[in-house]
Amino acid sequence: MTEPxxxxxxxxxxxxxxxxxxxxxxxxLVREDYRVLEADSAAEALExxxxxxxxxxxxxxxHTLKTMTGRQVAEQIRQSRPRLKVLHISGLSLEKxxxxxxxxxxxxxxxxxxxxxxxxxxxxxxxxxxxxxSASGLSG
Amino acid sequence: MAASxxxxxxxxxxxxxxxxxxxxxxxxxxxxxxxxxxGSEALxxxxxxxxxxxxxxxxVELxxxxxxxxxxxxxxxxPNMKVLFLSGNGTPSALALPDAWPTIxxxxxxxxxxxxxxxxxxxxxxxxEKHLNVILVxxxxxxxxxxxxxxxxxxxxxxxxxxxxxxxEALADTIATIDLVISGIVFPGHSGIHLAEHVEASxxxxxxxxxxxxxxxxxxxxxxxxxxxxxxxxxxxxxxLLTRVRRLLDA
Numbered sequence: 001m002t003e004p005x006x007x008x009x010x011x012x013x014x015x016x017x018x019x020x021x022x023x024x025x026x027x028x029l030v031r032e033d034y035r036v037l038e039a040d041s042a043a044e045a046l047e048x049x050x051x052x053x054x055x056x057x058x059x060x061x062x063h064t065l066k067t068m069t070g071r072q073v074a075e076q077i078r079q080s081r082p083r084l085k086v087l088h089i090s091g092l093s094l095e096k097x098x099x100x101x102x103x104x105x106x107x108x109x110x111x112x113x114x115x116x117x118x119x120x121x122x123x124x125x126x127x128x129x130x131x132x133x134s135a136s137g138l139s140g
Numbered sequence: 141m142a143a144s145x146x147x148x149x150x151x152x153x154x155x156x157x158x159x160x161x162x163x164x165x166x167x168x169x170x171x172x173x174x175x176x177x178x179g180s181e182a183l184x185x186x187x188x189x190x191x192x193x194x195x196x197x198x199x200v201e202l203x204x205x206x207x208x209x210x211x212x213x214x215x216x217x218x219p220n221m222k223v224l225f226l227s228g229n230g231t232p233s234a235l236a237l238p239d240a241w242p243t244i245x246x247x248x249x250x251x252x253x254x255x256x257x258x259x260x261x262x263x264x265x266x267x268x269e270k271h272l273n274v275i276l277v278x279x280x281x282x283x284x285x286x287x288x289x290x291x292x293x294x295x296x297x298x299x300x301x302x303x304x305x306x307x308x309e310a311l312a313d314t315i316a317t318i319d320l321v322i323s324g325i326v327f328p329g330h331s332g333i334h335l336a337e338h339v340e341a342s343x344x345x346x347x348x349x350x351x352x353x354x355x356x357x358x359x360x361x362x363x364x365x366x367x368x369x370x371x372x373x374x375x376x377x378x379x380x381l382l383t384r385v386r387r388l389l390d391a
Contacts (some may be wrong), residue, residue, distance in 0.1 A: 040177040
């Protein structure tokens, strides 16, 4: 059985342009002791990634942002943070997402709407897993 | 949604890293924080969580809707909402906030912020829209402009200052809600009367007080002067200025 993560040592970056949804996600994760950074746009997410000096363990990215897709944001951040894990969230179905650029290789997906409990369970699962080879950039 | 055990702070700040840092400081202290990246997000979050928010902590300069205007809107919908303004970075340099307004100057230490938040939550009375007047002062004479601004801020008004009509028109776009324009009349370039007409044309509910050392009979010959409701001969006393300001704002 996988050990649960030590949440207080893990940092999550949330990029979501809907303020109500973003704050619900933030509150759900902070309440479970995760360290959480927020961004309301792709540009802010990239700025946080460039500015924040610590490790970012997980990116939770809404798929449909104003200027980029969540996948594009994740791929840009992954260039400087190769061990970053990614959780895409969207109100679109997986099928639609595939038509619209798809998910980043190795990324997880959670369909909106979701409950705080479902989100935390998913995040716990992702952060408990050993590093995926494709996510670490080792697979080329 | 269940009532929160902790005070809830609605926090609006455009710059992403300060927003994350301040949010973290507040959360570590046990506050529930709703964070907004601009004034329109703040209004959206306020309406979604209307009954639960105890304090608006906001920068003044924000995209879409500035912090002052957001608070004015919120306080009309929720009159007992308290506010703490962040001044300094993120505040237009031409804007002076009155000492009486709950304000914390940035940058600040986390413990300074937490002490100020506690003070506002525990001791400050909520402000009302009547106490949130913003006055735009336009005068090419720096000494007189500073004196006018000082008189007004000491008496509880927020003041934007400009040295020309052109600068004033640009500044007026940084704060959506301006209640009164106090302007000289004769400038190089556009006149104060032009400014008054420009601001009125922006559909804001705004009054104008024109100030000049020129004789009123002479000024009446200027196009548009007679349409302006209030005139203050220069030089003027603080009392004369404040009397006209109150009259215009109460009208």
